[in-house]
Amino acid sequence: MxxxxxxxxxxxxxxxxxxxxxxxxxxxxxxxxxxxxxxxxxxxxxxxxxxxxxxxxxxxxxxxxxxxxxxxxxxxxxxxxxxxSRPTTDDIREIYRVRRYLEPAAVTWTPATELGPVRLAPLSLAVERARAARDAGSIPGMAGANQDFHATIVALAGSERLDQLMSQVLAEMRLVFHSMAENALFHAPYVDENDRIVSLLAEGRQSDAATVLADYLVRAEAQLLAAVAARAGG
Structure with missing residues (x-):
């Protein structure tokens, strides 16, 4: 644009x-x-x-x-x-620290009775959009769908304050994603992991979904830090 x-x-x-x-x-x-x-x-x-x-x-x-x-x-x-802003490595670490506290907690503590098909539909839609973007080779499309997926994860908690915090985090995340702008391999694997999270939630396995989410946030942080380090060294 x-x-x-x-x-x-x-x-x-x-x-x-x-x-x-x-x-x-x-x-x-x-x-x-x-x-x-x-x-x-x-x-x-x-x-x-x-x-x-x-x-x-x-x-x-x-x-x-x-x-x-x-x-x-x-x-x-x-x-x-x-x-x-151009996020630094310290910014990336802080962003992911917040996300590791925020997102798995939203998944864990949302009452299971509130995780029916209607509440999970926006998550499934975000996964479908990400999969279509991956098939089309659209990195911005995958990044955008991923942003929406994680915003919706936090929205499960039903808290305006948490939604506001997540909007700030996602604005910074979009800036971080520019570090991976030409690397489709960064976003692509997480499409299927997001789909797995939705499936686990649909089965009532919130703890397992939170574990998957927390694990891949750790891996995503490590990938981004490595990419920023490589760019600085190059």
Missing amino acids: TLAEILDDLRRTKASGLHAETGLWVAGVLREQIAAGRLAPGTKLSEETLGDALGVSRNTLREAFSTLSAERVVTRFPNRGVFV
């Missing part, structure tokens, strides 16, 4: 969000753009351009930047401006 297309998307957002022109609302809009992979690491966020696209003041935009900076999603450089 080009910058012009992103700005057009933001202008459409403005039309439906006039009732909520606050720094938190703007932060949410930008976070969604980053989580969707539309704003890549290193992208400069122009106050003038974004303010015009969203129809908000610079003060409101700066409030949003402060929120996103605290979340490590953007970085402010003196005399240069605000840029979409």
Whole structure:
């Protein structure tokens, strides 16, 4: 997606969000753009351009930047401006530390009576989308479906606070995924593991599903750290 297309998307957002022109609302809009992979690491966020696209003041935009900076999603450089962050190895370790606490717990503690076909359907749909993207050789498609799968895992807990935390984590994760942008072998194996998690949940085996999830989060972290190290060494 080009910058012009992103700005057009933001202008459409403005039309439906006039009732909520606050720094938190703007932060949410930008976070969604980053989580969707539309704003890549290193992208400069122009106050003038974004303010015009969203129809908000610079003060409101700066409030949003402060929120996103605290979340490590953007970085402010003196005399240069605000840029979409490039996650470091320490950031990756922290992201996965949060995910290992958050996601297996959501799977484990959601009452089994709430894990019927209706609640599990969005997870199955995310797996189907990921499988179709894998068959088509679409790395962005696999990454996007994977993001949706993990957001839905946390949503099983039924907590707005946890959903908000996960949205922040996934925005950072999208930036991390740029490290694996040309490596289909990173995303592909997890499609089948996600399918296995859904099957285990459908069978009422929440503990086993949590174990599978926790194990592959450990492996994914190790792969990403290795990729970042290789890129730095190369």
